[in-house]
Amino acid sequence: MDYEDQLERAIEATPDSESVGERFTVPDVEVRQEGKMTVFENFRETTDVLNRRPEHVMKFFQDELGTSGHIDERGRARLKGEFRADRIAEALDGYVDSFVRCNECSSPDTRLVTEQGATVLKCDACGALSPTPDL
Known part of the structure; x- marks a missing residue:
């Protein structure tokens, strides 16, 4: 078998990048409004996937969103103010870029x-x- 045949065989055996799922996926944010509070329902699950302390992520959210908040007994983030899911997701992406993914x-x-x-x-x-x- 010459080089070209070996190369063609290797390319055929390699799975398409679209068919291989990325092993690290950040969960979609699940938020709801509760009065004048925004509740990030799957906050604990998200911090578990990120492998980061919930308190650290919460501090980032407070700084990024310019609000106060706390983590309740069920592990949900409760943020003072009304924030849409896309704004929470944007802040989460900022956290991942700054504190999770390697810069190199x-x-x-x-x-x-x-x-x-x-x-x-x-x-x-x-x-x-x-x-x-x-x-």
Whole structure:
């Protein structure tokens, strides 16, 4: 078998990128209004997928949305004010970009660590250390 035949065989054996699901998907936000509060129903599930402390994510949301809030006994984020689902999703994307995905390889296999008094994003896939915004 020559090179061209081997290459063609390898291409045929490789699955299409559209058919292979990404292993890291952030859940769609589920929000509802409750009076003058916005309740992020699947907040706990989302923080579990992101592998981040709910308190850290909540602090980011408060800063990003310019509001106050808390995590209730059922693990839902309760934010003061009325926010549409797309605004919450936009803030969540900002969190993922700043505190979850590696800046070098885009892997979600990261963790927040403290290096010389500063919190940085350490990638378990490529080993990169990236600065994170202050919260």
